Amino acid sequence: MMEIRAAGLGRRAGGRAILAGVDLEFSPGVVNVILGPNGAGKSTLLRLLGLLDRPGSGDIVYDGRWLSAMNGAERVALRRRCGFVFQAPLLLAASVEANLRFGARLRSLAVDDEALRRALAATGLAGKKKQEARLLSGGEKQRLQLARVMLLDPDLYLLDEPTANLDPLSVKNIEAAIARLAREGKTVILATHNLMQARLLAGRIVFLQAGRLVQAGSPSEVLSRPLSLDIAEFSAAENILSGTLARRDGRTVLDCGPLNIEVVSEREAGRAAAVIRPEDILVSLQPLDSSARNSFRGTVSAISDLGAVMALVVDCSGVAFTVFLTRISCAQMGLAAGGSVALTFKATAVHLLAID
Amino acid sequence: MSYLLDGLREGAALLLPPGREILQIIGLSLAVSGAATALAALAAIPAALVLALKEFRGKRLLVGLLNTAMAVPAVLIGLLVYGLVSRRGPLGALGLLFTPGAMVLAQALLAFPLITALALAALKGVARDARDLALSLGADRRQLAVAVIRQGRFAFLTAIIAGFSRVIGETGMTLMVGGNIKGQTRVLTTAISLETMKGNFEIGIALGIVLLLAALAINVALQLAQGK
Numbered sequence: 303m304m305e306i307r308a309a310g311l312g313r314r315a316g317g318r319a320i321l322a323g324v325d326l327e328f329s330p331g332v333v334n335v336i337l338g339p340n341g342a343g344k345s346t347l348l349r350l351l352g353l354l355d356r357p358g359s360g361d362i363v364y365d366g367r368w369l370s371a372m373n374g375a376e377r378v379a380l381r382r383r384c385g386f387v388f389q390a391p392l393l394l395a396a397s398v399e400a401n402l403r404f405g406a407r408l409r410s411l412a413v414d415d416e417a418l419r420r421a422l423a424a425t426g427l428a429g430k431k432k433q434e435a436r437l438l439s440g441g442e443k444q445r446l447q448l449a450r451v452m453l454l455d456p457d458l459y460l461l462d463e464p465t466a467n468l469d470p471l472s473v474k475n476i477e478a479a480i481a482r483l484a485r486e487g488k489t490v491i492l493a494t495h496n497l498m499q500a501r502l503l504a505g506r507i508v509f510l511q512a513g514r515l516v517q518a519g520s521p522s523e524v525l526s527r528p529l530s531l532d533i534a535e536f537s538a539a540e541n542i543l544s545g546t547l548a549r550r551d552g553r554t555v556l557d558c559g560p561l562n563i564e565v566v567s568e569r570e571a572g573r574a575a576a577v578i579r580p581e582d583i584l585v586s587l588q589p590l591d592s593s594a595r596n597s598f599r600g601t602v603s604a605i606s607d608l609g610a611v612m613a614l615v616v617d618c619s620g621v622a623f624t625v626f627l628t629r630i631s632c633a634q635m636g637l638a639a640g641g642s643v644a645l646t647f648k649a650t651a652v653h654l655l656a657i658d
Numbered sequence: 659m660s661y662l663l664d665g666l667r668e669g670a671a672l673l674l675p676p677g678r679e680i681l682q683i684i685g686l687s688l689a690v691s692g693a694a695t696a697l698a699a700l701a702a703i704p705a706a707l708v709l710a711l712k713e714f715r716g717k718r719l720l721v722g723l724l725n726t727a728m729a730v731p732a733v734l735i736g737l738l739v740y741g742l743v744s745r746r747g748p749l750g751a752l753g754l755l756f757t758p759g760a761m762v763l764a765q766a767l768l769a770f771p772l773i774t775a776l777a778l779a780a781l782k783g784v785a786r787d788a789r790d791l792a793l794s795l796g797a798d799r800r801q802l803a804v805a806v807i808r809q810g811r812f813a814f815l816t817a818i819i820a821g822f823s824r825v826i827g828e829t830g831m832t833l834m835v836g837g838n839i840k841g842q843t844r845v846l847t848t849a850i851s852l853e854t855m856k857g858n859f860e861i862g863i864a865l866g867i868v869l870l871l872a873a874l875a876i877n878v879a880l881q882l883a884q885g886k
Contacts (some may be wrong), residue, residue: 354794378796392790408798504870
């Protein structure tokens with residue numbers, strides 16, 4: 303394990319900031335996921351953490367020691383505690399075995415055949431020892447990168463989109479291996495733009511956008527109560543409605559045009575976006591008599607089968623809501639496209655975001 | 659047409675077996691251009707590595723200057739070296755003018771920007787990846803240099819050979835600073851130029867054949883080294 307903290311970390315290239323003023327801590331023992339769209343600075347951050355590039359500004363603390371205070375030998379020693387998996391596999395033009403042994407060779411360490419065999423087996427590459435690395439498939443190359451790093455047993459894993467362009471089975475294998483590393487107490491930092499992977503693996507999510515840290519926290523914090531519209535949109539939140547906050551009859555509402563949604567807000571004016579999770583919306587055939595402050599009648603405009611649940615799109619006066627229902631509820635209520643339903647949700651279920 | 663063919667026949671005959679004077683000219687050519695290329699490469703390879711791997715202020719300007727330097731006519735470099743080594747020049751005390759030393763200096767100056775720029779262009783693709791790979795797996799400074807040089811060895815070889823081809827074929831500049839003195843500074847190109855103007859067409863052709871063979875041999879060697 304390794305304790306890492308970034309302080310005001312930044313880097314410029316080609317006259318523009320790719321990363322600016324990032325303050326962050328990473329936790330050992332869980333998968334730290336750096337999430338964000340393409341060009342957010344995820345790879346840049348990973349490269350700085352892995353000592354592949356030098357920070358343009360700011361500093362990094364590794365186990366209480368400042369990077370800027372380290373000499374060359376200390377940096378090499380630190381780098382030898384890191385394992386980096388690149389998005390585009392970087393391999394020696396040599397055999398699989400030579401690639402696996404490369405890191406140990408640089409450290410003047412011997413690798414016994416048993417360890418080699420285990421690393422190959424753990425990544426599904428058993429029997430490929432003598433093959434030319436560049437003749438492997440894309441998935442195999444990616445797994446070879448991971449095997450090569452695991453063989454060195456580093457304290458810190460830096461994984462840059464390790465499952466990009468892989469088939470589902472390879473993705474599953476690699477994800478299982480990553481989860482295992484975190485359970486073993488390693489510090490694992492994974493950059494991805496794959497939301498499902500983040501939900502599946504993350505113990506902590508760090509959201510970057512345009513080189514800046516937007517939010518860091520547990521997956522439920524970041525994904526359910528996003529601090530910015532960027533995160534809400536990126537995390538494909540289903541119900542994002544924008545409107546103007548207003549005071550009406552002693553209550554605070556978000557005026558979305560055709561609908562007024564009652565919200566809990568300290569602000570009572572200005573533009574805002576509301577995020578309502580589909581699972582927080584109740585569907586009924588008749589309007590419910592309940593304490594929930596928001597109730598709207600609408601028409602089912604589409605039903606799609608998501609496997610475990612059914613997704614309904616309900617049109618309420620021109621505003622489309624997505625809601626989730628179990629298959630059984632859907633059948634019992636006899637719901638079909640064109641049917642009339644009522645939607646009900648609490649004012650506290652509305653997560654508000656300020657927009658400029 | 660028969661004039662050309664006769665020249666070719668007589669030229670070939672002069673090489674079977676080559677006379678002492680021709681052998682000496684070939685030897686000096688290879689020695690001067692070989693030394694010049696080696697000298698240039700010693701400076702150019704590290705320069706290319708630094709330009710490919712390091713980020714520093716003014717790098718773009720330096721690369722721009724390098725590309726400009728490649729376009730400088732050889733005769734201007736000849737002029738510069740002439741000025742440097744002639745008796746009243748800063749290096750005049752060394753007495754290099756009209757010696758192989760001056761020729762090596764001029765040819766090295768000609769080859770340096772070419773080798774640097776070619777090596778840099780070829781390194782761009784491989785150096786960063788080789789660096790990332792070695793660094794990420796824990797290479798120290800020396801191991802990093804070895805890994806990148808290993809990865810770039812064909813790039814270097816190609817650039818060096820291009821540099822050698824350029825300087826061994828150089829005439830005007832070599833004539834300016836070497837003087838084409840028989841038995842001392844006469845090389846293949848200056849000899850061809852002189853003999854042809856003297857009307858000894860067949861000697862020019864014989865020496866031309868040698869130059870062509872040298873170019874051919876170098877390229878075959880390069881292809882073999884790259885395993886193609």
